Structure formats: C-alpha cells, structure tokens
Amino acid sequence: MNKHVNLEYLNTFVIAAETGKLNVTSELVFRSPSAVSTQIKVLEEQFETKLFIRSKNSLILTSDGETLLKYALDILELNNAAFYSLKNESWTGNISFGLPTDYAKMFITYIYPEFLKEFPSCHFNIECSRSRALRRSIERGSISAAIVAMEPQFRDDRLLWEEPLYWVCAKGYSMPENKALPVALFSDDCIINTYTLYSLKHMEVEYDIVFTSTMSENIEEAVRRGIAVSLLPASSITNDMDLMSGPFPDVPLTLKVGFAHGDMPDSDVCDSMFSIISTGIQKAGFIKPAPHLP
Numbered sequence: 001m002n003k004h005v006n007l008e009y010l011n012t013f014v015i016a017a018e019t020g021k022l023n024v025t026s027e028l029v030f031r032s033p034s035a036v037s038t039q040i041k042v043l044e045e046q047f048e049t050k051l052f053i054r055s056k057n058s059l060i061l062t063s064d065g066e067t068l069l070k071y072a073l074d075i076l077e078l079n080n081a082a083f084y085s086l087k088n089e090s091w092t093g094n095i096s097f098g099l100p101t102d103y104a105k106m107f108i109t110y111i112y113p114e115f116l117k118e119f120p121s122c123h124f125n126i127e128c129s130r131s132r133a134l135r136r137s138i139e140r141g142s143i144s145a146a147i148v149a150m151e152p153q154f155r156d157d158r159l160l161w162e163e164p165l166y167w168v169c170a171k172g173y174s175m176p177e178n179k180a181l182p183v184a185l186f187s188d189d190c191i192i193n194t195y196t197l198y199s200l201k202h203m204e205v206e207y208d209i210v211f212t213s214t215m216s217e218n219i220e221e222a223v224r225r226g227i228a229v230s231l232l233p234a235s236s237i238t239n240d241m242d243l244m245s246g247p248f249p250d251v252p253l254t255l256k257v258g259f260a261h262g263d264m265p266d267s268d269v270c271d272s273m274f275s276i277i278s279t280g281i282q283k284a285g286f287i288k289p290a291p292h293l294p
Contacts, residue, residue, distance in 0.1 A: 006039075020060065094122070110284045163255050167251070182207075
C-alpha cells in the first residue's frame, strides 16, 4: 500500500532542518513548539526512523534526516510548480497586451521587464495603438488587456492615473491678429481629439487645423516650433512651452488612463498586471505637474 506524506509536515521538517531550532521553526510556521514536535514525530513514525537528534532546543539532522531533506526539497518545489502552472494555465502561451503609442517608451523601460519576471513562461505580444482601437481588439479577443484612456461608458476600467489638459503654445508665442488660430490636432479616433474639438467649440474662437498627426511627439514638436497650438495632457508639457491665456479658460476635462481587460480566467493575473503597471508609473516619475502652474 502506498504511503502519502503530509506536505504541511514536510514543509515544517524542511524549515526545522534549515533553522536547527524548534522555537524558531514554530514561529515561522505559525504553530506552537509542541505542534511542531508532533508534526516531526508523525513523519518519523511514517518513515520509521529518527530524523533529528534533539538537544534542548536544537535539532540536528540524522543521516536519514539528511536523505529525506533532499527529497523533501524536490517534493515541495514540484508542489509549488504544479500550483503555479495550474494557476497560470491560460497564460503559459501568448499574452497580447495593448497600450497607447505615446506611452510605449515608458512601458518598455519600466513595465515590460517586470511582466517578463512575473510571467516567465509567457510570450508577450505588445500592440501599440489608440485606446479606442485597443478596446475593439479586447472585444474581439485579439488582446487580453491594455492601458487605455478611460471613458464613462466603460465602467470596469481600473484607474491608473489622472491628469489635467491645457492649451499650450511655444515660448514667446503671440496670438495671430485677424487670423484663425492654428491648431495641431490628433488625426485619429482618440479621446484627446474629441476633447480638443469640444474645447474649441465652447471657446467660440475661429480656428484652422494646420497640423495633424497620430503621434503625440509630432504634435508636441509642432507646438514647440510655433507652428500651432494644441491641447495636451500635463505630462506632455515641457519647459519650452507656455500655457495659453486669453480666450483659453481652464479645460473642464481631464485625461484618465486606466487598465482594461477582456475575459480572463484568473483575477490574480489582472491584479498582478495592474500592480506592476502602477509601480512602473511611479518609478518612471511619469506624471509630473505642468510647468508654470502654482
């Protein structure tokens, strides 16, 4: 008849072998010294041999104890590997993750390496696109999770950060007289595009869209060169830009960026990803106050 060892008792045995102290072992396994002694005694009865030589509070492995320790370490490692494999069963192949193009550098530097550490058996596919395109990919099931700009209709997103939006221009920029305001605008379906048009409509100023791009860095350069003004999030504003005044009141809108995901079998995977992203954002010092603000 096959015998089966109690893994909890085996773990206690390993800790006792490593510490050599009954009282220290009891603290580490959250059991009383008498309970630890009982667990070791049960193992000795099962294996029909002495595992330790006891001297007051000291525990010294016997030769049989040393033999069992080698097997115990392998058994416990295999046990942990089994749990890890089953817990991440759907994530041992590919994980497709999406993020807005503007955050690619921050993601690659501070977040992606931590993903690889947390999910070593996974192969990641990273998709850079606009938030609304990423949401469509989540709905189709072609990506698992993404960093996205939040919108009210998507209530399951988890907030990563929030930042204000400001109308900005180049240093020393002068408003054109008797001419339409030159505006740089994101050219695709993104939430800042929507917010920009909303803001322009409510300011009731004449404007002319003179520069468009899907890339934030291109919009920012157009502003720095004095080609156009633009509505940008605080994190994109640099010291060679000024906040605009005059007909440009405070924008009553903020950019909220969150974590979105599709159907995932394990909520722990989502929690782990969210935690890694949040920590990466903090390490990057990504969210900074806009210049010239009190």
